[in-house]
Amino acid sequence: MRKLFPLFLLLMICRLDSIAQYTLWSIGSANDTITSPTPCTLLMGGATEDDQAMTKFLQYADHGDIVVIRTSGADGYNTYLYSDLGVQVNSVQTILIPSIADANDSFVVQTVRNAEALWIAGGDQWTYVSNWKNTALNAAINHLINVRHVPVGGTSAGMAIMSEFYNSAQGGSAQSPVVLANPYDPTVTIGSSDFLHNSFLNDMITDTHFDYYNRQGRLMTFIARAWKDSNRKINAIACDEYTGVFIDTNYKATVFGGKPSADDNAYFLRVDCAGNNAIESCVSGTPLNWKQDSTVVKVYKIQSDSSGTQYFDLRNFGTNPTYTNNGGTWQDWWVNQGTFNFKPGTALLCTPLTLLDEEESTLRVTVSPNPFYSSVQLELNLSAAASLRWVVSDMAGRIVLISGGFKKYQKGYTGQTIEFNSPLRQGVYVLEIQNESGESIIHRLIKQ
Template sequence: MRSLPALFLFVMSLCVSASAQSAKQYQFFVVGDPTNVTRPQPAQPSLVLMGGGTDVDDAFRWMIQKAGGGNFVVIRATGTDAYNPYIYAFGNGVTSVETLIIPNRAAANDPFVLERVRNAEALWIAGGDQADYWEDWKGTPLQAAIQGLANKNIPIGGTSAGLAVLSQYVFNALNGSITSPQALSNPYDKSVSLGRDFLALPGMGNMISDMHLDSRDRMGRLVTFMARIVNDGWTPMTHGIGIDVETALLVENGNATRVGNGSAYFLNTVGIPEVCKPKTPLTYRNVGVQRLSGGGSFSLTNWASYGSSTVNYNISAINGVLSSTQQGGSVY
């Protein structure tokens, strides 16, 4: 039988151990040397907007070049450190790649997490579920730290769910995902859950973004999101960006170029929806689309392409069904 002092010390050691485990809410993984380095502040803001699926190598090379190397930080709510060796292999002055898994608000308030994010030369928001980012990061010091990087022109990028939270308006998926037919048939379905102002990034104001556009046929729900934003009085007109899988936009000082295998779609509304109400199919006519599939660039500031680099057409939702002015009627 244990003596009382020995038992007391044993129980106390368990309490201390449990306390230490509960105090550390995040996970941290690193390759390279995590010693903080200082690089000159970039002169221009830069963003990488990636549509999900297989990552686009050229986008990371560009992002590292804009950062000037240094400490490249990846944040996510779930997942693994798989980005660490992938990004570190590009070299070009990267001294470390660090992944922080930040699964709750306690982790988003942790001093170590905040220190690593604030000192990043580049920040990547991984895919996952944007509802986690919305519920666990919004309104925390982590959100403020990300915004602080943007204010210093530190390159920021995101893919899939990470892309979703980069625009002013956000499909935050608080009630799960939704398909295009579901959204078009009822724009006020509980799963059409929208929020705003997670971040304020250059060129991303008055805009909503969506990902996996081609592979998951999401044009219809993007149009529905835009209809809701206008119909609910958030703004008299809005823009949307939809990006295919294996595709990224490289945005510097408001000008976007495309890399990867797919297309990017730049949408703009014209007026308010004809019919946008609960349990009623959406009717919203003549939403403008500019599709960027090859070279050239697109100005997010002027919402126009340079060098006739886009294919331009209109799409309409009529009684919940999409149509297009393109020959053949494709909305993509």
């Protein structure tokens, strides 16, 4: 990582001009280093970090330079990451970035872009959304994730903004009793697809401090709102305090924490793919009602420990949830007239997709170019009008792009462009075109 500051061990810089007022604290070497970090994502539920999870995070940085960003607080991570965990790194820099001007400052942006690992501290996620979204810093973070493929992670508010869907907290902290009574309470402000782009967390929302604030009800509300407002059945990861979820390139989400001395847990939520899971009522001013047969959301709960052997396979959020998990138990969650409920449950059991033979279908599809770089063009030929939507997944079954709701197409030829605005890794992807009867046509896409 190229250094942009004249220091050897410890330096604090404060810019006090009208353009930017960031603060930088740094510890470590001022010499450049070239390393080969391994991509991963680490989610921490708040309070103090789990040392085992943070140690693994630093190991994936391959002795490089660690950057911590935040909008409040100070340099508490520097010594902890530089020396306390016993993993050799070249330097640790913490940058206080409390304004849009700071988030567009060239020094700040270049420092972040050059990192071998990025950690987003806790705080108030609305200050992250309001000051960082759509800035040069936002682009730099996505560059680290999708171009340089370095380790990224966050705790508390830093975890809350990591996923494709997020609650911005613009209206303050959402409280379960309040939002269950009114899922359109002003504290529920769901953003999506417009901030951080991390393929590990596509089609997902995260929540933190889960045990301390009894946040099961609000997370169910977030998921219901995403479905109601965006027509997306999203998944979720939630962490108790002192609990970490380490996600590697095999989509294994390993849980670290304090068992047996503490009852700290991680939760992996998916809308049930069997039976009736429709929301009965999600409207403003009326209690959320989402119960059906009391199995509307399936939850895999793992009590965390230091072994690194307990995990959830995130490929079970895909179209074929048959992958092995370890160390947890299944629960069923539902909401009855504004009251959250749960019970011991059974594992996901999804019905395989019905695939149509195009020779027997009313739909013919041509895809070009294939291989592709950033977009593909669909040429649809329908022998009868139909409502369709499309989903693009990676080979692990994780959704990387979705059209949203069903769109009505008329009989005959029509074109549809799919733009991949977030960078994709090279490889093979699956395009699934679905009709409202649950039938699908599959095409394989090759990303160059």
